[in-house]
Amino acid sequence: MITCKISEINNYTVATILIAEANLDHSAKFKEQLIKLIDEGKQKIVVSFDLVTYVDSSFLGALVAALKHAIANDAEIIVACLNKDVEDLFKLIRLDKVFTIIPNLIALA
Amino acid sequence: MLENSSKSILIVDDNVLMLKVLEKAFSNANYKCYMAEGADEALDILVNTKPDIILSDYEMPEKNGFYLRERIIENEATRKIPFVFLTAHQSKHLMLEGLNLKAIDYITKDTPIDVIVFKVNNVLHTVEEQYQTSVDELKIAAEALNFKSVPHKEPVIENWQIGFLHKPYKDFPGGDFIDCITIKKSHTFFIVGDVMGKKWKAWFFAFGILSYIRSAIRICVLDSITSPAAIMQKINHVICQDDTLQDMLCSLSILVLNHADGKITYAGAGDLPIMLFNHQKQALNTIHADGWLLGLSTKAVYKEEEIWLQNNDTLAIFTDGLIDGIVNNIKKSDYDSFKKEWTNWMLQEEEYISIFTQIKKKEAVDDASLLFLKKTS
Numbered sequence: 407m408i409t410c411k412i413s414e415i416n417n418y419t420v421a422t423i424l425i426a427e428a429n430l431d432h433s434a435k436f437k438e439q440l441i442k443l444i445d446e447g448k449q450k451i452v453v454s455f456d457l458v459t460y461v462d463s464s465f466l467g468a469l470v471a472a473l474k475h476a477i478a479n480d481a482e483i484i485v486a487c488l489n490k491d492v493e494d495l496f497k498l499i500r501l502d503k504v505f506t507i508i509p510n511l512i513a514l515a
Numbered sequence: 516m517l518e519n520s521s522k523s524i525l526i527v528d529d530n531v532l533m534l535k536v537l538e539k540a541f542s543n544a545n546y547k548c549y550m551a552e553g554a555d556e557a558l559d560i561l562v563n564t565k566p567d568i569i570l571s572d573y574e575m576p577e578k579n580g581f582y583l584r585e586r587i588i589e590n591e592a593t594r595k596i597p598f599v600f601l602t603a604h605q606s607k608h609l610m611l612e613g614l615n616l617k618a619i620d621y622i623t624k625d626t627p628i629d630v631i632v633f634k635v636n637n638v639l640h641t642v643e644e645q646y647q648t649s650v651d652e653l654k655i656a657a658e659a660l661n662f663k664s665v666p667h668k669e670p671v672i673e674n675w676q677i678g679f680l681h682k683p684y685k686d687f688p689g690g691d692f693i694d695c696i697t698i699k700k701s702h703t704f705f706i707v708g709d710v711m712g713k714k715w716k717a718w719f720f721a722f723g724i725l726s727y728i729r730s731a732i733r734i735c736v737l738d739s740i741t742s743p744a745a746i747m748q749k750i751n752h753v754i755c756q757d758d759t760l761q762d763m764l765c766s767l768s769i770l771v772l773n774h775a776d777g778k779i780t781y782a783g784a785g786d787l788p789i790m791l792f793n794h795q796k797q798a799l800n801t802i803h804a805d806g807w808l809l810g811l812s813t814k815a816v817y818k819e820e821e822i823w824l825q826n827n828d829t830l831a832i833f834t835d836g837l838i839d840g841i842v843n844n845i846k847k848s849d850y851d852s853f854k855k856e857w858t859n860w861m862l863q864e865e866e867y868i869s870i871f872t873q874i875k876k877k878e879a880v881d882d883a884s885l886l887f888l889k890k891t892s
Contacts, residue, residue: 494851
């Protein structure tokens with residue numbers, strides 16, 4: 407069972423989260439998958455929240471921990487396809503200042 | 516017998532008739548049933564569902580019960596769900612292989628259906644008892660450490676009413692904490708924090724970080740610094756440079772109340788906007804800080820702002836557990852809904868104790884903490 411499906415669009419590695427409720431149960435696996443991508447040398451990683459309806463603080467913690475690892479390895483994590491509630495949460499706790507947020511994957515093509 | 520009103524079970528069997536019989540029996544025993552006709556369908560269900568127990572046939576075409584069991588224990592999110600094999604055979608070899616895969620029990624298909632239900636009940640009951648014993652031991656250890664997520668009573672400050680709400684998730688200590696430190700009877704520091712994560716791991720980090728915060732405040736005050744932004748900056752540097760806290764992120768609100776003039780100075784790190792209710796205008800405003808989560812980067816910059824309350828104005832500082840809820844069986848975060856609810860409470864001039872009682876009755880999906888401040892005269 408995987409938390410993210412990995413695909414490539416041009417120079418971007420897209421990690422699409424496959425769960426609706428992104429929570430503590432999935433956060434460790436999610437972080438592990440992102441860190442593996444960074445360690446494999448992927449430099450532009452897009453995390454798609456297209457299927458996600460709810461994110462808890464554990465999962466956000468995993469995303470930010472992966473970002474710290476990315477920054478240390480000259481890589482970038484972009485966040486995409488947030489629903490309104492999740493995007494509002496990102497803005498409320500200033501994660502929109504930390505991540506580049508794009509509305510969809512069209513711009514990558 | 517175990518009460519099953521909130522229990523759920525995933526039943527896996529390629530025999531549709533058997534599946535229906537089991538579904539009926541477990542539904543009658545008040546289980547919420549998830550049904551799968553094969554390993555792949557079961558794994559799909561487990562992506563977004565976490566049943567209390569799994570009952571799976573061993574013999575299924577293409578992918579058998581052992582395959583399913585192996586995939587389940589590979590996944591951190593599912594490996595701890597109790598798993599029971601259902602098999603047509605009483606083969607010792609098969610049983611041993613299954614038990615090696617940490618299956619809790621074997622039930623043969625010729626077992627009467629009501630006995631199958633009874634056995635599953637017993638398995639769940641035993642698992643719950645063992646779990647509760649471990650939790651009780653941890654709680655005793657936590658109490659021995661004498662770390663409280665919230666002070667045992669609110670400070671008494673002339674002309675101010677102060678209330679704390681702390682609602683742990685599922686009764687576990689978690690990552691939320693509230694503290695208040697009065698220095699030289701002239702300033703009181705109010706702290707509301709949330710270490711990202713849940714349950715014990717977050718609680719242990721909260722234990723560590725609150726020690727840092729308390730130290731930082733006292734050291735700063737010794738140097739005559741009462742600026743929450745300066746204190747936040749120092750705490751962030753320490754956390755970023757502490758290798759043991761590399762995976763730790765924390766939101767934090769610091770408010771400093773000057774007893775002499777009533778001025779409040781506020782700095783925030785990744786915290787939710789705080790809510791100021793103006794009693795005279797009968798209007799609620801939100802105050803947004805701009806600091807990043809603690810532990811993210813040493814480059815983060817923290818600023819502060821002054822807040823002045825008039826008589827009967829209130830401030831609410833809270834963690835994300837207050838905005839998370841379940842609507843139509845779907846979890847969601849909704850700051851605006853909580854803001855509306857809070858505004859109504861303030862318009863109706865509800866006492867904070869009554870508000871806290873109402874909040875405590877709501878179903879929670881995370882730790883929830885709130886600091887309430889009211890200027891009384």
